[in-house]
Amino acid sequence: MASIHSDVAIVGGGIAGLCLSVLLQRKGIEYFLLTREMQQKVMALAETLPPSALAMIQQLGLREVFEESALEKTLGYHSLWGSSQVQDINFYFQHPYNYGLKLDKQLLLHKLEGCLDSHRSLQCKDWSWKEEDRCIRVNSVEKPFDLYGQIFVDATGRKKALLRRLGIGSTVYDQQIAFSCHLPRIRHPKIKHGVFTEAFEGGWGIVSSLDQRTNVMTLYAEKGSPQSLKMREYDHWQTLLSETQILQAFLAGEVWSPVFVSAANSICSNEIAGSDWLALGDAAIAFDPLSSHGITNAVYTAWQAAEAIEERLGSDSDFALGVYSEKLRKIFGAYLATRQRFHNNLVWKSMN
Ligand SMILES: Cc1cc2nc3c(=O)[nH]c(=O)nc-3n(C[C@H](O)[C@H](O)[C@H](O)COP(=O)(O)OP(=O)(O)OC[C@H]3O[C@@H](n4cnc5c(N)ncnc54)[C@H](O)[C@@H]3O)c2cc1C
Known part of the structure; x- marks a missing residue:
């Protein structure tokens, strides 16, 4: 051999x-x-890299590679998490880089x-x-x-x-699973950043802009829960998100891709x-x-x-x-x- x-x-x-x-x-x-x-x-999936990571990739001489692979710079994100008010997490005061990258x-x-x-x-x-x-x-x-x-x-x-x-x-801390799909890009008057997160009963969701025409939406829930069983079919997403304040506004009638499933647990x-x-x-x-x-x-x-x-x-x-x-x-x-x-x-x- x-x-x-x-x-x-x-x-x-x-x-x-x-x-x-x-x-x-x-x-x-x-x-x-x-x-x-x-x-x-x-x-x-339009994954985001927070501003705090940029100093490290600069130090490692990798910043150019990452910046060249960015879809856009992100200046913050919005979330509705444990509160009825939309939070605006702005990167303006972050140091030494006041932006993140959407990759x-x-x-x-x-x-x-x-x-x-x-x-x-x-x-x-x-x-x-x-x-x-x-x-x-x-x-x-x-x-x-x-x-x-x-x-x-x-x-x-x-x-x-x-x-x-x-x-x-390994030690597994939960059974969270993710369901993602591409949707036509919808803009919301209260959401100026390209990333928005909202929690709902039995799960949470995130919408992230991929390009001028496309949003990526991902919903998360525990594997095997009633919510996760519904998340497999995009047809159920409207009902699942019916109690959300904002997330449901990003759903479009027509889905642009099959629902893609991935593991998202802490392990x-x-x-x-x-x-x-x-x-x-x-x-x-x-x-x-x-x-x-x-x-x-x-x-x-x-x-x-x-x-x-x-x-x-x-x-x-x-x-x-x-x-x-x-x-x-x-x-x-x-x-x-x-x-x-x-x-x-x-x-x-x-x-x-
Ligand atoms: C839905 C979702 C959204 C996410 N969003 C973000 C985000 O916004 N920001 C963020 O920072 N992170 C995000 N993450 C997490 C992030 O993508 C991962 O933590 C990161 O990519 C892990 O990198 P890795 O190289 O360790 O593993 P991986 O990216 O999983 O790479 C593993 C590699 O090993 C290869 N491999 C597997 N098995 C074998 C084998 N038997 N033989 C040879 N090769 C093999 C695979 O093909 C792959 O190339 C998200 C994850 C999910 C699921």
Whole structure:
């Protein structure tokens, strides 16, 4: 069997895996990235990056790539959450950047890929973990090979494809699920920013402008709840949103795309790093999209992982990987506390 030996073997070519590859390449650390062909057509979700993330991507020398992949700059958002008044969260006073970015994620992935040496990555959907040899068996169509690394990285997002094969479980905090579709763009007189969020009984929704003609609407609820069963069919959305103050005004008679379903729950891997592996991005800690911090987390964990890997490769100790793991655990703990406050706010609303 042919083999490839690399300092770092990365599985998953999302934002986390690609950013890590770019950062390792800049440090002169050898990596090999396994990516996967998209199995289904990807729906553009117009994901937003908050202003707080821009200083980090500037520091990492990635700001240009992100700005070039932006659909538009965002100057704030509106929400109706635990209150009957529309909140205007304006980025004007944010420092040092007073705007966020609404991203074309596919374009961003393409641009990040363009930063990499092409011989260091391979698209392959069929691979397995060989525990006895501690390597990845890649069943490439041209020629199967074994991929060895001093460090293996799981960057496969919520699929946790490597963690599963290593037998590492996760703690799941809820069963939230998302339903998204494209709608003709409707403008509302009270909503001047391109993002609006509203909570309703048993769920919440967000509408985000994608381009001059299109809005993306996503509704969220617990998997298996009566609301989630209705969310699968766009025909039910009018009834579901009938009690909302504003969200229902963004529904149009005709839907422009099928309803796309994705997992959106809070989940943390039981182990984030071992002596020769680590997880990053959603594979390590995944947030509720309400936080708008999934992409920031993908970039931040890639940055911290690159630093920890450099230290690990230069020493006999796995101390740096332990520190990395602890850092992520603290971040997830702080996230859970904030999430709880948001939920308490909704309980307060229903009691008043
Ligand atoms: C509806 C919705 C809206 C969101 N909105 C926002 C937002 O506005 N702002 C924000 O910051 N975040 C948002 N997020 C979250 C954000 O998209 C994610 O947190 C982020 O993309 C995670 O990046 P990642 O690289 O860790 O994982 P992913 O993007 O999931 O990438 C994982 C990669 O691994 C690949 N992969 C999977 N399995 C395998 C395998 N077996 N072998 C090889 N490769 C594999 C996948 O094909 C993919 O390329 C949203 C999420 C959802 C569901």
